[in-house]
Amino acid sequence: MNTLNDLLSKDPQRIWSASSSLKDIRDMSYLKELSAKTDEIERATKGIDLGGKLNPNSYHLEFALKKLNHVKNDLGCLCALYPDNMFFNPEKENDNNQVKITDTVTTDDKWVDYYLCECTHCHSKFKVEEREGHFTWWSWKKA
Ligand SMILES: [Zn+2]
Structure with missing residues (x-):
């Protein structure tokens, strides 16, 4: 899973890019698999400055984690x-x-x-x- 490797990479550019692409991923079996690693991703990305000015890039990471938690906890559509x-x-x-x-x-x-x-x-x-x-x-x- 490239997305997972990117999210765990500690590389701000890769984390940002993987987080942004997660927004549009709809494949539930893939999301389910990835969501099992939510805690690991949260730990690996904590405190990493993703940059961005008008709209901080961390916005995309926060949303990606929210989405993974949503899938992990079976919160529905x-x-x-x-x-x-x-x-x-x-x-x-x-x-x-x-x-x-x-x-x-x-x-x-x-x-x-x-x-x-x-x-x-x-x-x-x-x-x-x-x-x-x-x-x-x-x-x-x-x-
Ligand atoms: Zn719906």
Whole structure:
């Protein structure tokens, strides 16, 4: 498992890259296998400065650990994690068939205000606001 080796590598670049890619991994048997090592990963990454300025790179590691704990503890559908990560683009999730966008609401000047979508696995509904800062991000809330 390259992801595991990267997470345990103590190399900030590899940890960051593996953490970021974990966000989109949906293969449950793979996640389950990896989640058995959550404690080990937590210990190996503790105190390592991952850098990053506007948005610290540790954000991705924290989310990766949260996801692994979610899988390890059988907390159900992965869509419950959407509110914990501001980089889940609803259009991309829609294209990957993870959610279905049921409505796109725009403001008067045609910018996206929010999306309504539904998880294709458990049918939970979300309201997703699109926001611009130094980068585009999304705020997911269970609807
Ligand atoms: Zn779901």
